Structures are given as C-alpha cells and as structure tokens.
Amino acid sequence: DTGVSQNPRHKITKRGQNVTFRCDPISEHNRLYWYRQTLGQGPEFLTYFQNEAQLEKSRLLSDRFSAERPKGSFSTLEIQRTEQGDSAMYLCASSPGGQGNEKLFFGSGTQLSVL
Amino acid sequence: DAKTTQPPSMDCAEGRAANLPCNHSTISGNEYVYWYRQIHSQGPQYIIHGLKNNETNEMASLIITEDRKSSTLILPHATLRDTAVYYCIVRVAFTGTASKLTFGTGTRLQVTL
Numbered sequence: 281d282t283g284v285s286q287n288p289r290h291k292i293t294k295r296g297q298n299v300t301f302r303c304d305p306i307s308e309h310n311r312l313y314w315y316r317q318t319l320g321q322g323p324e325f326l327t328y329f330q331n332e333a334q335l336e337k338s339r340l341l342s343d344r345f346s347a348e349r350p351k352g353s354f355s356t357l358e359i360q361r362t363e364q365g366d367s368a369m370y371l372c373a374s375s376p377g378g379q380g381n382e383k384l385f386f387g388s389g390t391q392l393s394v395l
Numbered sequence: 396d397a398k399t400t401q402p403p404s405m406d407c408a409e410g411r412a413a414n415l416p417c418n419h420s421t422i423s424g425n426e427y428v429y430w431y432r433q434i435h436s437q438g439p440q441y442i443i444h445g446l447k448n449n450e451t452n453e454m455a456s457l458i459i460t461e462d463r464k465s466s467t468l469i470l471p472h473a474t475l476r477d478t479a480v481y482y483c484i485v486r487v488a489f490t491g492t493a494s495k496l497t498f499g500t501g502t503r504l505q506v507t508l
Contacts, residue, residue, distance in 0.1 A: 284438070313495070322482055322498025323439060336495065371438050383429075384496065386438030 282306070284387035286372050292393045293362055300358045301390045305374030312355050313384065314347055315371040316340065323371055329355060330377065362394045399483045404503040407477075413470040415502050417483030420464040426487050428459060429496065430468045432479040439482065439498070442468065473506045480504075 285304040293299050305312050310331050315323035326345070328336045331352035341347075344362075349355040359366055369391050373384040400418040407413040419428065429444040443450055443457045445466075450457045456469040470477055482501040 320500070322480075322500055323496075325495050325497070328495060373438070383441040383444070384439075386440070388436070388438050 284372055284374055284385050286370075286387035286390050288390060289388065290391045290393075292395065294395050295362060295364060297362055298358065298360045299362060299392065300356055301370055301372075301392075303355045303357070303372030303387060305354070305372070306385055307353075309374035309376050309385070310352065311375045311377040311382075312349055313373040313375075314355070314357050315373065315386075317369040317371060317389070318367075326357075359392075362392075364394045367392055367394045399485055399499055401481075401483050401499065401502045403500065404505070406505050406507060407470075407473045409474055409506050409508055410472055413468075413473040413477065413504055413506070415468040415470075415481050415483075415504065416465065417468070418465045419483070419485045422463050422485050423487070424463075426485050428457065428463075428466050429484040429486065430455070430457065431482045431484065431496070431498075432477075433482070433501070434476075434479040442481075473504075475506050475508070478504060478506045 287302045312329040314326040316326055317323040326338050326341050327347050329349040332349050344360045347357045369389040371386055371389045373386040375382045375384050427444050427446050430442040431439040433439045442454050443452055445457045445459055459466045480501040480503050482498050484496050
C-alpha cells in the first residue's frame with residue numbers, strides 16, 4: 281500500500297493558462313474523489329468516479345474544469361483558462377467502495393497558485 | 396447530511412488526554428459520525444467513525460451520547476505530532492452510495508510541551 285499519490289505537489293501558473301493535475305489512487309480502489317481546499321476552510325467536494333464513470337459533480341466544478349479517469353486507475357483534473365480564484369489545494373482521495381461507510385484515503389494534494 | 400459544530404481551537408499539554416467535542420443535534424438515525432484530521436501540508440487522515448456505540452481503535456476513542464446529538468473524540472496521550480485540524484463529519488451511509496464527505500472548518504488542536 282503506497283498510498284494516494286498526487287503530482288505535481290506545487291504548481292504556479294499565470295492567469296489564463298491551462299493546468300493538469302494527476303492522481304494515482306491506491307491500487308484496486310475503485311472509487312476516486314477530487315476535493316478543493318482554500319486557506320482556512322475544510323475540503324470541498326468536486327467530483328467522484330466509480331471506476332471510469334464520473335458519477336457526481338459539484339456545482340463548484342465550472343465548465344473550465346474537467347476530470348477524467350480513462351481506465352479506472354489514475355485520474356486527471358484539468359483547469360482551463362485559470363483564474364486567480366482557482367488558487368487552492370486540490371486533493372484526491374480513493375476508497376475501496378462496496379459499502380456506504382467506507383473510509384477515504386487522501387493524497388497530499390497539489391497546491392495551485394494562479395498569478 | 397447533518398450539520399456539525401466544533402470549537403475553532405483547543406490546546407492540550409503533551410501526554411495529557413485531548414477531548415475534542417462535536418455537536419450534531421440534527422443527526423438522523425441512519426447517519427454515522429466520522430472524524431478526520433489534517434496535519435499541516437497533508438491531506439486529511441481518517442481517524443475513526445461510529446453510529447451509536449462507543450468506538451476505540453489504535454488512534455483514538457469516540458464517545459457518542461445516548462441521544463446521539465453530540466460526540467467526543469479522545470486522544471488518550473496527545474503528542475506534538477497530534478497537532479492538526481480535526482474534522483467531525485456526519486453523513487448518511489447505506490450500501491451503494493459513495494462516501495462524499497462534507498467538511499466544516501474543524502477544530503485546530505495545538506499540543507504543547
């Protein structure tokens with residue numbers, strides 16, 4: 281069990297640029313989640329995958345955001361035309377699924393700074 | 396999911412028990428209480444969860460009142476490494492749904508020498 285891995289750990293970009301983050305979940309975890317966390321706040325749910333299917337998206341996920349999990353393993357989160365308000369920690373989590381009360385395993389996140 | 400209320404911050408001396416309260420007065424009968432913590436610059440870490448019975452694991456104990464309207468997370472012998480933000484979360488759990496957790500702002504626990 282190597283844990284949930286997220287890359288890069290830090291990303292600095294200029295407003296208007298596109299950025300992509302990667303998440304590698306714990307192997308054999310079929311559920312994968314993306315959260316966003318701003319300074320002083322708790323993480324906020326963005327979206328969730330069951331295997332390769334994206335089953336739920338938050339209203340926080342605007343049209344500029346897209347997430348994929350093409351083979352049901354790793355996932356990418358892309359932000360197009362970044363804005364300063366997108367600056368945040370982007371967290372990925374995975375869980376084995378199967379029961380409604382399973383625990384989530386989080387990665388260390390990608391810290392995005394939009395200048 | 397039911398809303399939770401936690402104190403914004405608490406201090407605890409190293410080696411003493413840390414008792415972190417959480418109020419969830421609108422909790423429903425099928426909602427679990429979860430606790431996660433987040434150490435600086437890391438993602439949240441699962442600690443413990445329970446429905447109505449008290450629970451204990453290698454990290455902590457969870458005490459849920461009989462009416463289930465509040466709970467307390469107990470770290471029996473706090474160390475400096477327990478300094479973190481602790482989140483109390485209440486959510487419905489039933490087979491087939493995903494564990495979409497709704498985090499509040501949590502309690503910032505500072506363990507001191």
